[in-house]
Ligand SMILES: NC(=O)c1ccc[n+]([C@@H]2O[C@H](COP(=O)([O-])OP(=O)(O)OC[C@H]3O[C@@H](n4cnc5c(N)ncnc54)[C@H](O)[C@@H]3O)[C@@H](O)[C@H]2O)c1
């Protein structure tokens with residue numbers, strides 16, 4: 001069945017065309033983001049949700065999204081998506097981190113010009129036939145100091161354009177190196193210095209718990225008198241009431257805002273104030289940017305839904321289409337190893353140590369790790385997947401350690417998973433044969449060669465005569481068909497194990513019957529998603 005995507009915000013119709021061309025069913029409802037009740041009613045029918053900033057993806061909405069696998073944000077900011085809740089539900093959240101950067105940077109520069117020369121008010125006045133030539137006295141940008149808060153993709157482009165205007169640029173960004181700042185033509189400073197020295201301040205940080213209210217009443221009071229403030233990032237970055245007061249007092253000479261704490265903004269203490277330029281979140285609204293982000297998000301979502309390739313995800317390691325093709329069997333193997341070890345333990349897990357050897361060590365380890373952890377977690381929660389399981393493992397304080405090595409051996413490569421619980425360690429290793437099929441090759445240090453089936457049985461016994469016969473007779477006598485069987489022993493007369501591949505799940509009466517023979521120390525049913 002073709003995957004189904006809902007577009008709930010006004011994305012360019014290019015996205016719809018791409019979904020269709022790729023064989024993904026799509027429903028285009030560009031106003032649905034504003035109707036959260038209707039969205040909640042139908043979200044359960046979709047594998048993917050493509051959005052801009054109007055749709056709010058809350059925990060409550062996600063509870064209704066039983067089929068959802070991926071949320072694609074055609075744009076940059078994902079503060080309208082509850083990413084921790086999506087991760088817990090195993091839903092990938094991806095964005096398009098570059099598609100609208102130039103457009104948004106240009107909007108910030110446009111706002112800076114607009115507020116420096118009061119262009120919107122002058123335009124309204126002239127339209128009204130007033131010709132108020134003496135009312136609109138502006139300031140030059142040349143030689144002025146621009147303070148850029150957040151020097152990432154958009155901040156970087158703003159800095160480049162501002163340098164072209166011969167402005168001096170101060171940048172505040174804790175993650176910016178001095179070298180990169182120099183390369184950009186900016187001086188890296190602390191926030192206080194930026195606030196004290198800048199003639200214009202422009203914001204280009206994401207909205208997070210750390211940046212919320214970065215221009216608070218206190219910080220606004222630290223700015224230079226006559227400063228002009230531009231915000232084309234997110235509304236919650238500025239205390240709007242405090243900014244309104246600072247404008248009224250004349251401390252701040254002007255402000256240009258594209259974004260508001262509450263959107264759509266139909267009222268604000270800033271509306272109606274002189275020299276406040278406002279636009280309705282138009283930062284990304286150019287034909288070019290909307291084509292870029294629509295095309296990119298539709299391709300990324302289709303790739304994920306159709307091939308498992310992951311690009312620009314905020315809650316999952318990237319996996320290219322080529323990797324997805326080559327790694328498919330290894331991801332399966334990693335999941336089976338995790339599932340085996342998860343089903344073998346009933347105690348709290350302290351740590352999972354994963355060893356990658358040979359060809360496995362050259363692959364995308366983050367993705368393989370996520371698959372192992374998902375396999376382990378499925379024994380606790382069948383809905384766990386590569387997105388949600390690492391989050392849950394972290395919450396439970398499970399330590400994940402990986403080692404890579406390249407020891408030439410019988411296999412081109414293998415993966416070994418060791419689970420550490422309170423009092424013991426259990427390990428299992430597996431590989432992928434040239435037929436693309438994953439196999440278990442070692443359990444508890446005992447070599448085996450076990451194909452993996454949906455229903456399996458693990459038995460542990462002493463290596464003494466008659467065990468295999470007892471197993472066959474007991475299963476046969478109870479009408480259970482064996483599809484495959486493999487065994488191994490640590491030493492002659494020592495510990496031995498067997499993996500039996502059954503045509504149906506191991507019944508409890510059969511398990512009890514095997515234990516009652518006295519030949520087996522352990523009998524466990526195992527299931528795998530093959
Ligand atoms: N108005 C619009 O339509 C529009 C369009 C696109 C993006 N945006 C907003 O712009 C934001 C920035 O986009 P980007 O592509 O440049 O993102 P980015 O990730 O490339 O850059 C953000 C920068 O902020 C820095 N940063 C993070 N926390 C900080 C802090 N506490 N103090 C100072 N700097 C901090 C980061 O180090 C990074 O360099 C987006 O998150 C989005 O909210 C708005």
Ligand SMILES: O=C(O)[C@H](O)COP(=O)(O)O
Nearest residue numbers: 052053054075076077284
């Ligand atoms: O973060 C973004 O990409 C911008 O805020 C654009 O938002 P929009 O897609 O709702 O215009």
